[in-house]
Amino acid sequence: MGKVVGAKRLRARAWARRWASVIGIVERLAQAIRGRRALAVPRRCAENPCMPSFPATAHKPAQRSADAKRLARRLAQLRRVFDLDAIARQPADAPLITSYYHQNFHPYRRYHSAEGAMHMALNPGGRFDREGYLGQAQRLEALWAAQPPADVLELAFGKGFNLEYLAPRWPGVRFSGIDLTPRNVRHAQSRPALAGVALSRADMHALPFEAGSFDCVFCVEGFCHATDVPRALAEQARVLRPGGLFVLFDGYRERAVETMSAEEALAVTVVEKSMAVDAFQHVETLVGQAAAAGLQLVSNESLAAAVMPNFRRLDRMASLFLLVPPLTRRWLGGRSAERGRNLAAAALGRWTVSMGLQGYREMVWRKGDGGA
Numbered sequence: 001m002g003k004v005v006g007a008k009r010l011r012a013r014a015w016a017r018r019w020a021s022v023i024g025i026v027e028r029l030a031q032a033i034r035g036r037r038a039l040a041v042p043r044r045c046a047e048n049p050c051m052p053s054f055p056a057t058a059h060k061p062a063q064r065s066a067d068a069k070r071l072a073r074r075l076a077q078l079r080r081v082f083d084l085d086a087i088a089r090q091p092a093d094a095p096l097i098t099s100y101y102h103q104n105f106h107p108y109r110r111y112h113s114a115e116g117a118m119h120m121a122l123n124p125g126g127r128f129d130r131e132g133y134l135g136q137a138q139r140l141e142a143l144w145a146a147q148p149p150a151d152v153l154e155l156a157f158g159k160g161f162n163l164e165y166l167a168p169r170w171p172g173v174r175f176s177g178i179d180l181t182p183r184n185v186r187h188a189q190s191r192p193a194l195a196g197v198a199l200s201r202a203d204m205h206a207l208p209f210e211a212g213s214f215d216c217v218f219c220v221e222g223f224c225h226a227t228d229v230p231r232a233l234a235e236q237a238r239v240l241r242p243g244g245l246f247v248l249f250d251g252y253r254e255r256a257v258e259t260m261s262a263e264e265a266l267a268v269t270v271v272e273k274s275m276a277v278d279a280f281q282h283v284e285t286l287v288g289q290a291a292a293a294g295l296q297l298v299s300n301e302s303l304a305a306a307v308m309p310n311f312r313r314l315d316r317m318a319s320l321f322l323l324v325p326p327l328t329r330r331w332l333g334g335r336s337a338e339r340g341r342n343l344a345a346a347a348l349g350r351w352t353v354s355m356g357l358q359g360y361r362e363m364v365w366r367k368g369d370g371g372a
Contacts, residue, residue, distance in 0.1 A: 064355060071267055071351040078270075078344055080325035081332070087341060088269040092278040094180065094203070097225050100276035100338040101158070101181040107339055108159075111317060118158040119221040119249070120307040120360065128309040135306070136220045136249045137162045139362060141169075143245060149173055149215035153239065155204045156180065156222025160188030163197050176214075178202035180225075204232050209239045216240075218247040224277045229286065233293040240367040246295055247364050249303070253280045254359040267348050268357050274345035276338065280358060287363075295365035304353055307360045311350040318347035 078084060090096075108118050113133055121128065122135025140162075150173065157163055157177035167175050176198040179185050185201045188194055202208050204219075205228055217236050226232040236246050257265050272280050287297055321328050321343055332340040352358045 067351055067355045068261075068263075071348070071355065072263055074347055074351060075263060075267060077322045077325070078347055081322065081328050082341070082344055084266060084270050084344070087273050087344065088266060090273050092225070092273065092276045093227060096338070097276045098181050099336075102183050103336040103338040104342060105183055105187075107342065112314075113161075116159040116161040116164070118161065121310045122303060122306040123309040124306050126309060128313045132306075132310070133161065134165060136362075137165045139249075140166070140216075140218055140247060143247065143364065144170075144216070149245075151176070151214045151216075153177065153207075153209070153214045153217045155217065155219035155236075156225065157188060157199070158184055158222070160184075160191055160194050160197075160199070162218075162220055163188070163199075164191060164193045167197050168193060174198075176200075176209075178204065178207065180204075205235060207235050207239050211238050212241045213239045214241065214244060216245045216247065218245075218249075220249045221251065223248050224250050224252075224272075224275075224280055226281075227278065229281060230289050230293065233290050233295065237293045237295055237367055242367055242369045244367045245298070245364060246290075246367070247362070249362050250360070251280050252286070252359050252361055253282045254356050256282065260357060264352075264355070264357055267352050271345045271348050271352055271358065274341040274343075283359075283361065290365050294368055296368050298364040298366050299362070300364075301362045302359055303362055304359045308350070308353065311353055314346040315350040318343055322347065 075084065109116070112118070113130070115130065115133065117133035119133065119136060121130065121132030122139075123129050123132040148170065152166075152170075152173055152175050154163055154175070154177040157179050160177070163175055163177055167173075175196075177188070178200055179188070180201065180203060182201055185199060188197075188199050200208065204223070204226060217240060223232070240246060253268065257268065260268065269279075272278070283300070287300070290297065321331075328343075332343070349358075353360065
């Protein structure tokens with residue numbers, strides 16, 4: 001009996017390896033068809049017009065109904081691979097966040113951005129283009145055009161993609177960055193383009209800087225990990241100089257979970273938990289909390305339409321993994337939970353955003369003279 005069981009396991013592992021190979025081949029073919037273009041870094045900020053405003057995604061009744069059906073089908077597919085209710089119950093704390101980014105260091109490079117971006121691309125033309133990963137940094141440059149900052153801090157810099165783009169283009173600016181994950185910090189410190197940037201491991205809730213150290217603090221898809229939002233906002237206000245800017249690019253809940261159906265609420269929660277986020281911040285709540293910290297809202301712009309091409313790309317890749325659930329379960333069995341759950345977020349994000357349950361925004365605040 002033992003030999004029979006052993007043979008079955010060997011065959012199952014062989015099938016899992018073949019399935020992983022098939023997925024890899026399909027991905028490479030898709031990349032070849034799309035034609036991966038190298039990132040073109042513009043030479044001067046003045047040559048790049050200010051990024052345009054992007055309308056929020058439309059939510060017509062017929063479209064909402066169709067999206068709801070697709071969401072239900074996607075949840076059913078995912079249930080054949082994951083215990084979605086267990087994912088939804090998973091708390092997200094600092095150790096889990098650190099583990100998530102450590103475990104997904106290489107998958108982000110393989111499936112998301114070989115150039116090191118760990119955020120969504122902004123593609124206003126409706127078609128995915130890797131140059132869109134520069135979109136957030138270019139929008140920052142537009143904010144700085146009238147009055148360049150002297151000192152800038154990036155929270156949760158990841159692999160250093162944004163700083164690696166900005167630092168050479170703004171030689172007169174002193175850049176600093178903090179990240180919670182030791183692996184990210186070591187990687188960024190090894191990058192030659194970041195040799196002049198002060199990088200350190202730190203927590204956004206307790207910044208290792210004196211009050212009034214920066215003219216601008218920005219964060220690209222990292223502030224969603226704040227476990228104590230009022231405290232984190234107070235820290236940003238503390239290290240900003242009067243008149244300084246606090247800029248966020250991130251995902252948010254566009255509706256209160258109480259107004260969602262059970263399936264909608266589950267999908268939103270699974271997307272968040274799968275990315276080691278306890279819960280995306282609600283836009284109106286965040287605005288109120290920032291005001292209490294002495295930060296005055298300057299602009300609040302939806303970029304949901306601009307990130308949809310990236311969401312569609314992730315959805316297509318997720319669909320490949322969900323074609324044969326038994327093989328996908330075996331393939332995921334040899335990987336960490338934090339790495340495997342990213343598949344659930346990739347499979348659901350397109351629909352939660354298109355349905356207006358979650359969104360993507362650029363939010364800008366200015367510290368007043370009476371700020372904390």
